[in-house]
Amino acid sequence: MSSVKISNLEKAYGNVKVLHRLNLDVEDGRFVVLLGPSGCGKSTLLRMIAGLESVTGGDILFDDKRVNDVHAKDRNIAMVFQNYALYAHMTVRKNMAFSMRLNKTDKKTMDEKVNWASSILGLDEYLDRLPKELSGGQRQRVAMGRAIVRDPDVFLFDEPLSNLDAKLRVQMRTEIKDLHQRLKTTTVYVTHDQIEAMTMADEVVVMRGGYIEQSGTPMEIYDNPNNLFVAQFIGSPSMNILKCEVQQNNGAQSAVIGDTHFPLPTNSSLQVGQIIHYGIRPEHFHVSTQAQHGSIVGTVKVVEPTGPETHVYLNIAEHSLCAITRDRIELRPGDAIHLQPDLGHVHLFDGDTSNAI
């Protein structure tokens, strides 16, 4: 196992810069998820760590040793690809033993390791099958088996679950996390699925346009997003954002959009007339059918019961919002609905820079 340090890392294809002086520390044994939309550079970063892409500038260090010019095969890493990339002409056993065959491991050790990996991954009965005789989930497990038999210093996962169906994805998510807890190998995992990031990571690194927007534990990122992008990217349904103007009313400040006044936390240091983005997550509204002191009125558009909670999509001042309630409230489209924002969970972002205030 080893730590991974990224220092001022840059990547450019010709004149096009895709990664801009990135810095990142992955401590030994941590599970770090690189999260971001398509084209944000997360896969490129992973492939640079793997040694599959050259480094334009900066350094990659494994245990403080610079590996920029070390070939992928000599980095002692293991990688699981989105499309599995199995060796189609080899049986499951041979797929998993391939790396050991290359470094001339003796047969006994090879068999032991393959059997150990297959028992962990539940592949015992498929060892002599070809990949084409396996289901998608089983193939993904073979790809993981191929990675773990090597006892690598670093595990790299490149969107490994995005080809699986929803149910299998949830199951594999748990399996990968369980595997990490057992093996405690440093892991860098790339995904665009924020649920995967939240559920699996020790640390989430949110990327956009070749920059790291924020990194931290999943809850830090969820509770204290640095900027508007992170706020909206993390969480499903995503955070409600309204562009408002700060006004002074009856001695208290409020964020105003149209005729609607959203209460502001008393400790916020805002100036009257300042333009801000007012952010609040759907679960931080108190939802009621009765008007209450300081509540905001909206009109119900769509109601989505999920079982444990109900998602209510509504309109306030011609803006769409979402609120989540765990109460059993009878709501129909067109009904009036009263919302009370939980002031302890209101996020404010600068109107110009979009950074958290």
Added chain:
Amino acid sequence: MSSATIKSTARYVVAIVTVAIFVFPIAWFALTSIKPISAIFNKDRVVVFDFKPTFDNYKVTVLGGRKSDSTKNSSILMGTSGDGAYDGRGSIMSSIIIATCSTILATVISLLAAYALSRLSFRGAQGYMHWILSQRFLPPVAIIIPLVFIFRDLGLRDTHLGIIIAHTLINIPIALLILKSFFDDVPIEVDQAAMIDGATRFQCFYMVVVPMIKGGIAATAVLCFIFSWTEFLLSLFLTNSIRTVPVKITTFVTSTGSEWGYISALGTAAIIPGFIFILLVQNHLVRGLTMGAIKD
């Protein structure tokens, strides 16, 4: 009759007719090869089955028998009188050597080149592909005269090696294009996975990617073999004494008549090595070997 039965009957009828159209010339050829000369050259009617089969034509062309022995009772006399003129054994051997060697050479060279073109990016790769393809734009007859001189000066004319090189060069562009498309079908992640597993680029090539495109290699080899086996023009111009089967057969068309019996016997016999070669590789002639490597 239900419409499904009509459909399936129609399918069979079309299949049988199509096969019959393609097989008929070969069958007629094979039939002619076992006809006595009197049945072949019957002026009054077409003899189909009512003849006494004879293997004289085979004896002369592939077993080294003497023409004079097989024609002594015949009233029809034509062609060359020399006994060795119709012995096709040397030609069959030459064709086997040339077709096999040029197939192996063309396939191996194309395999390496196609992998490089599929996997490595370099300046002008696209133009290079077009240049390779352009090698097939000219018909061989357009370059035959300079080629004869070049081969003569290099001492390659009338040698097996000369024809092998010529056939290899003609086959490489097509073989390369076909193999490149098979390599392109194998996702690059497979190479990368192998390299992360510790393989060198060459190990990745021969241990992982090549076995995954076995079917494509077999198909390419069959194409190269058939081309070389049936190629006429280059073989005709670049040889004097070494005669491949197609060239040899043309010598049976003489100023005093065409030896249809010998032509058909050697022609039929010449099908057999190609047939055996295809039988050997046909198990690999399936696409979809990459199935299972990736999410389908």
